[in-house]
Amino acid sequence: MATEFIGQAETAVSAPITPREFPERLAIRADSPIEQDQLDDQKIPVEQEKPVEQEKFVEQVKSVEPEKSVEEVRSVEQDKPKIRRVIDEEGGSTTATYPHYLPVWDHGEKYPPWERFTHTEHGKDADPSFKDLLVVGSKLQHLTPSTGSEVTGVQLSKLSHAGKDQLALLVAQRKVVVFRDQDLAGLPIQEALEFGAYFGRHHIHPTSGAPEGYPEIHLVYRNGGNGEFDSFLANRNSGVAWHSDVTYEEQPPGTTFLIILDTPEVGGDTAFVNHVEAYNRLSPAIKERLHGLTAVHSGFEQAEFSRSHGGVVRREPVKHSHPLVRTHPATGEKALFVNGGFTRSIDGLKKEESEYLLKFLLDHIGRGIDYQARVRWAPKTVVVWDNRLTSHSAIVDWVTGERRHLARITPQAERPYETPYAAEAK
Template identity: 80%
Template sequence: MAPSVAQIPDREQTASVVVPVKAVPESGETKPKIRRVIDEEPNTTASYPNYLPTWDHGEKYPPLQPYEHVEHGKGADPTFKDLLPEGSKIQKLTPTIGSEVHGVQLSKLSDAGKDQLALLVAQRKVVAFRDQDFADLPIKDALEIGGYFGRHHIHPTSGAPEGHPEVHIVYRNGSDGEVEAFFANRNSSVQWHSDVSYEQQPPGTTFLYVLDQPEVGGDTAFVNQVEAYNRLSPAIKERLHGLKATHSGVEQADFSKSRGGVVRREPVINEHPIVRTHPATGEKALYVNSGFTRSIVGLKKEESEALLAFLLNHISRGIDYQARIRWAPKTVVVWDNRVTAHSAIFDWTSGERRHLARIQPQAERPYETPYEVESK
């Protein structure tokens, strides 16, 4: 097992796009099944049919290998002069989390502007950029922008635009019975999670851009895991330091299999510190989530369940350190997956399509710095 404290490199470099080679069936083998939504909706009204999801059962990738992540927010200019030029407008959504920006085009940023973007997002946790051209770019150009921030993560089970497995598609087409089926065995759509936290190097700076959305509804909620940590008593903070939790991708893979879906990579389980440190801000954040965190290492079952239940309840009920992003055409939301958790909100019954695309570069392996006694 690698040490929990990662080495944070000082020099900056751009991560290249790495696409594993898809498995090709040998002669005589049955051709792998490919499910394409465009085949199911031949007369689709989707605004961006090139982004409709495809699931290729022939895509099989080897385990992810460690790579050296460079944190672009570290050392970036805190005045944000290359990111927020004169004439742009930034407005806080809440005191501790969330901002909205107008007058900035992400696709036109210089490298200095991208570095400042990483820092701003680390500080504000989630930032909504309006009036963006991201969705209208060739997909390879959007991926190139995202690839500046780290190695692209290819999701093991989600749909992707054909030929671009690095893009994760979020998709509901509003078909009849969809709402009733979703709520048949649940009371709420809230499912707090930090994306693929089960990976050894989970994602950091993340891009999610809207393609189609309901006129009202379908927002995304975010919670500030730094503030969640800050609200704890010193005694609890000190006890949490040094503890690790297991994060599992097994259940997600099993769910995909049960529905006849794809599993591109064998699922993994990794241990991460319960309190992780952000390399650019030095802030400490809780790093547990109800989506993928399963148990606390070294504690007995009842102890683990009790402590984990307290932390997850603390995160979920913290409405005073949460923000809700409302989607609008040409919006790109950028968040730091290391210091937030989020949940889609399935609250519209109008039958409208909700279609988004996510580009998610991997970051460093989670690490923690020692507990610091708080001054009274």
């Protein structure tokens, strides 16, 4: 399992998080499969008692509230939610370029179940000339004929509403678009979230690390040192783990943003595969048979993995059935909607039948090198993809000890739906 299955982290008691304008944050605080390359990193270290420090603390409490016993003080301390902070694990200082984005896991954050919302697909009526997006002086270059493009000369944070609409359409058409020389990482986190909120309700990942006070940001994090690479490959031959993000939600993400914060000079790329082209390559007979089938997408395994390793579970896990073939609301294209991270079984089929068909589809997607694109990260890069039409995998291949640190903004979209199979002209 993987969205970039790459770790996250941080620790200590913080001030209460103040609800901002995003509706989902007003509720009581209750995704990538393991897009935490190292969910083992979520183990909460067992702290050894520090008698001297504890005695000092108890004496301080006694001087202020002499009526409390040592046992009462200890009980209060034990009842406080655990909070893990990466910056504490780095000794209070860090070489991270954006330290305010270092991961935190707060066990006190709890959220109720998601409620349905009406998603507006901004790419649906966008101007296909892209005149408000690809402005004078910009350049668009395709990464491969079918999948992926790179854009320079455009500043995402400065786009008008029309430009954002056209961005959603371009990303749906090209599946993944790379933007260079962006300022999103340098903006206040709140402003980056306000930009992303245009494209849908922010998803809050149930298990990943987040910047303190901003659970809507999903962090992809690997320090790169301390034998992490050897540990990661100890029980696997490859780090490739194709997945689409948090597809177990009733309304999985659509237009999705990944912002680089720190990256190895070489290595740590991300690969994307085009599920529309994967669908198009199938024979008409197989396409017709897949229509009408649904598959279960489950978040239970991810939540259990986090719990069993001392990690957080901010929201109780869910599972939902989605069509095996979904239709995109802006382009009308059909795409295979299965992924190795979260798709568990096909409804209505016996176990052996389901496993056989899922294996065929996942193998077909994974080996489709002729409809994949590989993105090389560089400072100030932002990658935008349509999570409805792609899956992706981090490429864990660098052994230089460099930090790999990214922030994902994950707007949710419509509930997946399919349109009837249309026989192809012979």
